[in-house]
Amino acid sequence: MGFGVVGRALARLLLEEGERLAKRRGFRPIVVGVADSLGAAYDEGGLDMLEVLGAKERYGTVSKSSSGVRGMTGLELLGTVYADVVVEVTPTNLGDGEPGLTHIREALKSGMSVVTSNKGPLALAMPALMELARHRGAVLRFSGTVGGGTPVLDYGRRLSAGDYIEGVEGILNGTTNYILTRMTEGLEFQEALREAQERGYAERDPSMDLEGLDSACKLVIMANYVLGLKATLRDVEVKGIGGVTREEVAEAYHRDYAVKLVASIREDKLKVEPREVPRRSPLCVWGVLNAVTFKCRRLGEQTVVGRGAGGVETALSIIRDLAEVKRNLSGSLGGWA
Amino acid sequence: MGFGVVGRALARLLLEEGERLAKRRGFRPIVVGVADSLGAAYDEGGLDMLEVLGAKERYGTVSKSSSGVRGMTGLELLGTVYADVVVEVTPTNLGDGEPGLTHIREALKSGMSVVTSNKGPLALAMPALMELARHRGAVLRFSGTVGGGTPVLDYGRRLSAGDYIEGVEGILNGTTNYILTRMTEGLEFQEALREAQERGYAERDPSMDLEGLDSACKLVIMANYVLGLKATLRDVEVKGIGGVTREEVAEAYHRDYAVKLVASIREDKLKVEPREVPRRSPLCVWGVLNAVTFKCRRLGEQTVVGRGAGGVETALSIIRDLAEVKRNLSGSLGGWA
Structure with missing residues (x-):
C-alpha cells in the first residue's frame, strides 16, 4: 500500500x-x-x-x-x-x-x-x-x-526484559535538530530553516516537524510499544520550536548546555518541548541525528543514536x-x- | 559455573x-x-x-x-x-x-x-x-x-540485517573512560586512578583495563559476532592509556576534542589505542559510560551508549x-x- x-x-x-x-x-x-x-x-x-x-x-x-x-x-x-x-x-x-x-x-x-x-x-x-x-x-x-x-523500538523492548523502563527522553526529529544545531552556530531560525529545506532535511511544508507533531507521534508509539501505555496523540502536551531564539540557544551553549526539542515520558506523562540538555549528556546529539535515552531502574540510562528517517x-x-x-x-x- | x-x-x-x-x-x-x-x-x-x-x-x-x-x-x-x-x-x-x-x-x-x-x-x-x-x-x-x-552485540547484529557494517569504533572500558574524564577535569593520571579505585570503578590490579586488554577482548567478540570475522586476542594491536598526560588531554579538550581509549575495526584490522574524538560526536561519552558506533553502509553511523559492566x-x-x-x-x- x-x-x-x-x-x-x-x-x-x-x-x-x-x-x-x-x-x-x-x-x-x-x-x-x-x-x-x-x-x-x-x-x-x-x-x-x-x-x-x-x-x-x-x-x-x-x-x-x-x-x-x-x-x-x-x-x-x-x-x-x-x-x-x-x-x-x-x-x-x-x-x-x-x-x-x-x-x-x-x-x-x-x-x-x-x-x-x-x-x-x-x-x-x-x-x-x-x-x-x-x-x-x-x-x-x-x-x-x-x-x-535505527532500531529504537526494539532496543527499548529488549531493555525492558528483566528491567523496568521508568522514563524516556528523545530527540526524535532530525529536521528540528538540524535547525537548532545551525542556530547554535549563529544562524537565525528562518535562515536555518531555509538551509534545511535546500538540503532536503525539511519538507516544503515543515509544520509537522516544527510544531513538534512528528516527535509527538513517535513518542506515542514508544509509549505504547516500549512502556505498555495506551496512549494516542491527544495525550501529548506539544510545544514546537517556533519560539526559540538564536540568543537563547547561544546563551545555553555558553553554559555548556544545548537547546533541543525533547520528547519525554515521565510518570506516564507525554510531552514534547524545547528544553536545555547538558552538552555532555549522550542525548545531546547534533545535526540531523536522533537520540533516545531510556531510563531503566537497574541498567541506568541507555541511549541509542542514529540518523533519523530517510x-x-x-x-x-x-x-x-x-x-x-x-x-x-x-x-x-x-x-x- | x-x-x-x-x-x-x-x-x-x-x-x-x-x-x-x-x-x-x-x-x-x-x-x-x-x-x-x-x-x-x-x-x-x-x-x-x-x-x-x-x-x-x-x-x-x-x-x-x-x-x-x-x-x-x-x-x-x-x-x-x-x-x-x-x-x-x-x-x-x-x-x-x-x-x-x-x-x-x-x-x-x-x-x-x-x-x-x-x-x-x-x-x-x-x-x-x-x-x-x-x-x-x-x-x-x-x-x-x-x-x-547494554545490548551492544545484538544491536550490531540487528543492524547488519539488510545492511553492511563496515567499521566499528567503541569506548568499551568504563574504568579508563572514567580516568580520562577526570584527567580532562584537571586530575593527574595517578590521582584519577586512585579515585576510580576508591569508587569501585577500578580493580585493585587495574592492569587489564589500563593496558587496553579488556577493551581488546570485547573488540574480538564484536569482530566475530557482528562482523563475522574469525579473530582472537592475538589479532589486536593494543596500546593502553599509560602514556597519556594531563596536558595532552587538556589541550585536546580546548580544541573541542577529547582523548578516549578507542577500540576500532577498520578493513578487518583490530586496534585499541588512545585517540582524539570530536566532542560533538556521539561516541564522545563521559565518566564510566561506554559507547559503540557501528558504521553502516546504508544506515550511516549508529551509536549505543550505556553504563558498562557491573x-x-x-x-x-x-x-x-x-x-x-x-x-x-x-x-x-x-x-x-
Whole structure:
C-alpha cells in the first residue's frame, strides 16, 4: 500500500539484497500486489518488480505496468489478492489517519500481518490496532516509525526484559535538530530553516516537524510499544520550536548546555518541548541525528543514536520487520514479537 | 559455573523477577547445580537458591549448603547433572582462559547450551567455540561480555540485517573512560586512578583495563559476532592509556576534542589505542559510560551508549540470553540466534 519514496526504496532493496536475505535468513518475500494513488498492480505468482518500478518511473503509476489495473484502490487490492503481510507506506495523515488506517484495519481483520512506517494510524489509534492484531493472531510491526533505520523500538523492548523502563527522553526529529544545531552556530531560525529545506532535511511544508507533531507521534508509539501505555496523540502536551531564539540557544551553549526539542515520558506523562540538555549528556546529539535515552531502574540510562528517517533507512527497517514477522508466523505466535 | 558477583546477582534477580519472567515470557528457569572454587551444590529437582545464597554468604562456598559437595569441581558437576543451559561466570583469565574455557567446551560437547559473561575463553578461542556450538546444535550466547547490560552485540547484529557494517569504533572500558574524564577535569593520571579505585570503578590490579586488554577482548567478540570475522586476542594491536598526560588531554579538550581509549575495526584490522574524538560526536561519552558506533553502509553511523559492566547489569544480560536460548531451543535452531 503506497509506492512513494519508502515503497520504491523497499522494492529496490529487495531486488538488490534478495539473494543475500534468502541465503542468510532463509527469507525470500514475493510481492503479489502494489497500490499507489492512481491504481494497482497484482499477480498472485509474484510481480516483476523491475517492470513495476519502471512503470512507476515512466508513467507515475504502477497501474501502467503489464499487471496493472487503473483506478483500483488499495482497499480493493486487499480484497483481491491474499498476502501474508501488508506493507503500509502511504503518506502520514494526522487528521483521520487515512488511507493508512483503513488499510491496516482491514488487513488485520482478514488475519494478514502488517508492517508499516506510517505514523498517522498508530498515533491516532495504536491501542485499538494492537488489540485487533492480538485478537486476530496477526503481527503488527512498525520499527520504521521511530528513528528511521535505527532500531529504537526494539532496543527499548529488549531493555525492558528483566528491567523496568521508568522514563524516556528523545530527540526524535532530525529536521528540528538540524535547525537548532545551525542556530547554535549563529544562524537565525528562518535562515536555518531555509538551509534545511535546500538540503532536503525539511519538507516544503515543515509544520509537522516544527510544531513538534512528528516527535509527538513517535513518542506515542514508544509509549505504547516500549512502556505498555495506551496512549494516542491527544495525550501529548506539544510545544514546537517556533519560539526559540538564536540568543537563547547561544546563551545555553555558553553554559555548556544545548537547546533541543525533547520528547519525554515521565510518570506516564507525554510531552514534547524545547528544553536545555547538558552538552555532555549522550542525548545531546547534533545535526540531523536522533537520540533516545531510556531510563531503566537497574541498567541506568541507555541511549541509542542514529540518523533519523530517510527512504533507504526506513526501507531497511521494513525488511527487518518482515523477517521478524516471518519468524513469528513460523512460530505461530500472534500479536507482538 | 562460578558464584561470584555476577553469579549471585543472577541468582538474586531470578528470585526477585521469577514470577514476572514466567508471566511475561513464559520462562521459568530452574537451577539444578552451582559450582564455586571450593565445591558445588546440586539437585536435579531444583536447588533452593535462597539457601544456597545463604550458605555462600555465611561460609564462603555453596558446598556448605544442604545439597553441597565439598571439593566437587565445576567440571565434575557438569558430568553429574544434566542442564539445558550452563551459565559460565567464573573469573576472566587471559592466560589460558581456564577454568571457563574447559567448562564451555565440555558443556557444548555434551550438547548443552552456554550463556557466559566470561571474556577470556571467547577472546582466546571464539572461532573454535562457535564452530563447536554449531556442530553440536547448541546455542552459545555472551551478551554480557560487551557493554555489560547494554545490548551492544545484538544491536550490531540487528543492524547488519539488510545492511553492511563496515567499521566499528567503541569506548568499551568504563574504568579508563572514567580516568580520562577526570584527567580532562584537571586530575593527574595517578590521582584519577586512585579515585576510580576508591569508587569501585577500578580493580585493585587495574592492569587489564589500563593496558587496553579488556577493551581488546570485547573488540574480538564484536569482530566475530557482528562482523563475522574469525579473530582472537592475538589479532589486536593494543596500546593502553599509560602514556597519556594531563596536558595532552587538556589541550585536546580546548580544541573541542577529547582523548578516549578507542577500540576500532577498520578493513578487518583490530586496534585499541588512545585517540582524539570530536566532542560533538556521539561516541564522545563521559565518566564510566561506554559507547559503540557501528558504521553502516546504508544506515550511516549508529551509536549505543550505556553504563558498562557491573554485577546486576551483567546478570540482566544473562537473563536476556537465557530467554533467547529458550526461544531458540523451542524453535530447534542450533548455533546462533
